Amino acid sequence: MQAEVTPAPKPKADQSAAISRQRAKGYNLHAGDKYYAFAFLGPSLLVLGTFVFYPMLRTLYLSLFLTDNVGRPTVFVGLKNYIGLLTSSAYQASLQATAIYVIAVVALTLILGLLLAQLAAKKLAGIQWFRTIFSATMGVSVSVAAIFWLFIFSPSIGLFDQIGSFLHLPIVAWLTQPGPAMTAVVISTVWMNLGFTFLILFGALQMVPQSLYEVSAIEGASESYQFFHVTIPMISPTLFFTSTVTLIGAFKSFGLIDLMTAGGPNNATNLLVYRVYQDAFLSGNYGLASAESVILAVIIALFTLLQFKFLEKRVTY
Amino acid sequence: MMLTKTHKTLRYLVLVIMAIIIIGPFILGFWTSLLPTADIAKGALFSTHISLQNYVDAVQQTAIMRYLLNSFVISLLTMAAQLLFCSLGAYAFVFLSFKGRDFLFYVILATMMLPFEAEVIPNFVTVRQLNLLNHYAVMVIPFLTSAFGIFMLRQSFRQIPPELKEAADVEGLNHWQFYWRVTLPYARISLFTLAAYSFLESWNQYLWPMLTTFSDKFRPVQDGLRQLQSQETFNNWGMIQASAVIVVIPTLIVLFVGQHYFKDGLNEGATK
Numbered sequence: 001m002q003a004e005v006t007p008a009p010k011p012k013a014d015q016s017a018a019i020s021r022q023r024a025k026g027y028n029l030h031a032g033d034k035y036y037a038f039a040f041l042g043p044s045l046l047v048l049g050t051f052v053f054y055p056m057l058r059t060l061y062l063s064l065f066l067t068d069n070v071g072r073p074t075v076f077v078g079l080k081n082y083i084g085l086l087t088s089s090a091y092q093a094s095l096q097a098t099a100i101y102v103i104a105v106v107a108l109t110l111i112l113g114l115l116l117a118q119l120a121a122k123k124l125a126g127i128q129w130f131r132t133i134f135s136a137t138m139g140v141s142v143s144v145a146a147i148f149w150l151f152i153f154s155p156s157i158g159l160f161d162q163i164g165s166f167l168h169l170p171i172v173a174w175l176t177q178p179g180p181a182m183t184a185v186v187i188s189t190v191w192m193n194l195g196f197t198f199l200i201l202f203g204a205l206q207m208v209p210q211s212l213y214e215v216s217a218i219e220g221a222s223e224s225y226q227f228f229h230v231t232i233p234m235i236s237p238t239l240f241f242t243s244t245v246t247l248i249g250a251f252k253s254f255g256l257i258d259l260m261t262a263g264g265p266n267n268a269t270n271l272l273v274y275r276v277y278q279d280a281f282l283s284g285n286y287g288l289a290s291a292e293s294v295i296l297a298v299i300i301a302l303f304t305l306l307q308f309k310f311l312e313k314r315v316t317y
Numbered sequence: 318m319m320l321t322k323t324h325k326t327l328r329y330l331v332l333v334i335m336a337i338i339i340i341g342p343f344i345l346g347f348w349t350s351l352l353p354t355a356d357i358a359k360g361a362l363f364s365t366h367i368s369l370q371n372y373v374d375a376v377q378q379t380a381i382m383r384y385l386l387n388s389f390v391i392s393l394l395t396m397a398a399q400l401l402f403c404s405l406g407a408y409a410f411v412f413l414s415f416k417g418r419d420f421l422f423y424v425i426l427a428t429m430m431l432p433f434e435a436e437v438i439p440n441f442v443t444v445r446q447l448n449l450l451n452h453y454a455v456m457v458i459p460f461l462t463s464a465f466g467i468f469m470l471r472q473s474f475r476q477i478p479p480e481l482k483e484a485a486d487v488e489g490l491n492h493w494q495f496y497w498r499v500t501l502p503y504a505r506i507s508l509f510t511l512a513a514y515s516f517l518e519s520w521n522q523y524l525w526p527m528l529t530t531f532s533d534k535f536r537p538v539q540d541g542l543r544q545l546q547s548q549e550t551f552n553n554w555g556m557i558q559a560s561a562v563i564v565v566i567p568t569l570i571v572l573f574v575g576q577h578y579f580k581d582g583l584n585e586g587a588t589k
Contacts, residue, residue: 036492037415044406044462045421051459052428055439062438071442116339119332124325132573133336136343139572140565141521143542147561148342150546151349151554157360159345194339252434255523259543273434273524280438281528293435304430 056297062290069284081291090267091275091292098271101186102250108190109246110239113197118227120198121205131202138195142255149188150175150260178268181261185269188256193249197242204238205231237310244307251300272296343565350558357554371559380533381560384541385567388520391456391537395519396512398457403466403511404504408496410467411474412482422471428464434524441528455529456537460519466511473507474500513575520568538564 063081065073085091116134120127137145152159153174161171174180212230221229232239254273257263263270263278270278273296280289349357350371356364375381409415410422433440440459449455477500485495501508526540536544545560 033413033492034415037409037413037418040405040409040413040492040496041421043402044425044467047402047459047461048425048428048464050443051440052431052436052464055436055443056428056431058439059436071438116335119328119335122328124328124332127332130332130336133340135572136339136569139568141539141568142523143539143546144346144561144565145342147542147546147557148346151558152342152345157357157554159362162360162362191339191342248432252432254434255521255539258523258527259546276434276437277524281441286438290438293438297431297435300432300435301430308426 059290059293059297062287063294065287067286071280071286073287077287081288082295085288085291085295093267094270094272094275097182097267097269098251100182101189101253101269101271102247104186105189105193105250105253106243106246108186109193109197110243112190113194113201113242114239116194116198117201117205118231120202134198134202135195137192138199140192140195142192143259145188145192146256146259149184149191153184153260175261176265178266181265181268185253185256185260188260189250189253192256193246197246200238200242201235204235208234240310241307244303244310247303248300251296251303272299346558346565347562350555350562352555354553354555371555372563374553374556375559375563379545379556379560380536381538381541381545381563383533384536384538385564387453387535387541388538391453392516392519394453394457395460396516398461399463399466399515400508400512402462404470404501404508405496406462406467407470407474408492408500410471411477412492412495412500425464425467429468433459437524437528444529450529451531451535453535456519456522456526456535459525460515463515466515469511470504470507473504477503517568 062071062073064076064078066075066077067073120131120134140148151157155161155173155176156165156171158174160174164171172180174184208231212234213226216226216230252273253271254277257269257271257274258277261269263274272292276289276292276296279285279292349362351367351369352362352364353366353368353370356362356366406425410418444450444455444459449458481499481503482495485499490498520537521539522537523539523543526537527543530536530540533541533544542557542560542564545557
């Protein structure tokens, strides 16, 4: 999430340093450090090796096999799991649902987050209260958010249906119809995301030099002109950072889906991660689920790479 | 900037509307947690039969307090472990010289791209073989360290002036001493950020505990709420809402108390 990127301290051009010492990144590094390195880095490498590297390779390996019901590979099938997935209409529907969900969540989170940040950046009496409220959903965990929204969307007693019937609108079966169910999980996710997004964007707005606004105001720029030509360009690195974090988070959404719709109705909200869980742990189809994991990992890795590339570029100016 | 009176009123109007949207689900959740379930089931949300009975029921009839305790234990252990192991690892990448250092660092950096969700299948098999299922350990051991934490602290350690290290070398401080007396105090803001981040990450874990814990004795709170919700489906809304409120209050308090630190830490991360 955090990505502090600072240029490395430049090594001074001090050629007279002792030969036995290697001068890198400005610190004296000793040849005898390797025992320390073992002690300092050993625990982390052991944990990452066991729970990150090994499972990554193992998932890749399993994705080429059929497996028994406890996840041991039985028959080598090559790329058949992948081909089967990419040609199945159910998986394509899942990809499509994930794309819709992710795009909607990212777009709404950013737009609303920016609106909140912009509103809270103005100096008005009592603005501190609004800032606190706007960041509040950062303290909400996924189960709590799901329960609050389940009630709001619940049939007939829920808030939306009560308002609807009061206004004599047709009753919407929020969580049992495909379209409304997707809308409901998107709304809930966006709500949950807003606290964090607000805090980050608000912080970025605070750092835009006031003089830029003053100068452009003298030149007669309207508030909306300032927003698009001063604010947005100035905070674009943070906007990009926030959108990547939100995007990756959306690809990994599991808890809300599990609690609110369990992938239904009719697989309308059966997103990629949820499908991995269903195929592996409910159907015992570990080979197929591994192939799904690999596809998911590749998609997320691509977006993360994009973010790294971007941050790298930023350091140079 | 001068704002006209109507302009100002309009701005407050938008602020209030947004505040209501954000805070609405909290208020509705809290309000219904005070109502008898019978009234909620009738849709009588303006009922005046307010009481704390749902809270009494939640505490007495469900394991909600145990779930909270479990989550605190798991999250605190994970946080402490990550502070220790991530800082040690980051130290090695900044102050120690060994073969393959840069390569190793890039490998660790690369793992940040891999979602844990895509690796649950082999990890589940691993913890089953290690006999860790249904215990605190299963929710702590895979998260003792994190690539993200190592990365973040490395960036922060690199800002320590080389002169400090040189002075420490002259003083004869060894690496343990320099790590403990200079590096950690110097990077305390980043350590605080990592502490908050790792605690919340662990607190919000959902999929992993759902797969690996089967009893109330070890079940953390996210999974506990799921359990309550599925057992009580639509029967006892009042008690479910009360449980959700019990769960959300500690994190809200932490958020409001720590808000200053959060803001500083997050902005440091996002904009530097």
